[in-house]
Amino acid sequence: ATSLAERVAGLISTVYPQLNNPQLVKRILELEKEYGSLDPAVCLKIAEEVAKEKLCKFAKLEEGIDAGIRVALAYTTLGVVSSPIEGYTEFKLKKTKEDEDYFSVYYSGPIRSAGGTAAAFSLVIADYLREIFGYAKYDPTEEEVKRTVTELYDYHERVTNLQYLPTEQEVEFLGKHLPLQVNGDPSEIREVSNYRDLNRVETNCIRSGFCLVLGEGIAQKAPKILKMVNGLREKGFKLTGWDFLEKFVKLQNEIHESQKSSKESAVYIKDLVAGRPV
Structure with a gap:
């Protein structure tokens, strides 16, 4: 997978194999043209379209919503970390x-x-x-x-x-x-x-x-x-x-602001381990 859209599809297809399809990749690229690459609007739009089963079918609505959240999170994190899956x-x-x-x-x-x-x-x-x-x-x-x-x-x-x-x-x-x-x-x-x-x-x-x-x-x-x-x-x-x-x-x-002003009047050594400096 080379492009961001392909990485997103590849990553989420480990949970929902039906999302590993060219339609999802194509749609992400279209939305990027419309809103700009990495714009948060792309995330919301693609989440909505996945959840509404515009790109593939799911067993029930909850599954579609779950997949939508995962796809959008994968897009936000550039499709390179495991957080959208784990x-x-x-x-x-x-x-x-x-x-x-x-x-x-x-x-x-x-x-x-x-x-x-x-x-x-x-x-x-x-x-x-x-x-x-x-x-x-x-x-x-x-x-x-x-x-x-x-x-x-x-x-x-x-x-x-x-x-x-x-x-x-x-x-x-x-x-x-x-x-x-x-x-x-x-x-x-x-x-x-x-x-x-x-x-x-x-x-x-x-x-x-x-x-x-x-x-x-x-x-x-x-x-x-x-x-x-x-x-x-x-x-x-x-x-x-x-x-x-x-x-x-x-x-x-x-x-x-109030913390700042109270800190100026006293110095705290917070969370420091006692003894010699490590």
Whole structure:
């Protein structure tokens, strides 16, 4: 496979063999002509067309949506890393309190290879398909939001440091406002320290993919994702599930400013191993 379009088709055909067809390659090239190479709009459009079975058939709609997310993520990551196959693992339909279907998107550790921006953008892709097919938004409970905060901090303190550790305020805001449920496969033997046994969270174990997508993905790259979302809206993509992002970036800036001013008055040596410098 030489071109990006061919690499994308080749990579995703390991999960969905029917996508290894010249039609997909041709369509990606057409969309690149229309929107420009590597434009996020190409991702959303190709995800939509794959999910709507315009390029090949699937056993059921959920399979088409899953394939659409994978193809778009493979395009975003240039078809060279394993994250569209192993990092994003699946999406499931679950029930809201009103008994409507919402999206729960599953990630595992290899999503790290996609990089924070692509990992976060995969949520935009999934949510775009949610909106197109008319599924409900996720309606988190208070416990689920608190579980998110606890799990992120448990992961950072007990498993491995996140490149970016959002404040509790940031995590809580994301937990309340994301239009779909970020989920993950249980990757650690350790359990979360609190908020276990929740109905809509299948495991009590720490989920690395979940923590990476939230911490190093959407929290760390929010300003970049906001720019991408605004650019896509100008091209006619609705993305109403992401109205909260502007407020989040504003909140983040305020937090960072207040942290800066408090840091100027005191010097912290954070996370340093005691003893001789390594």
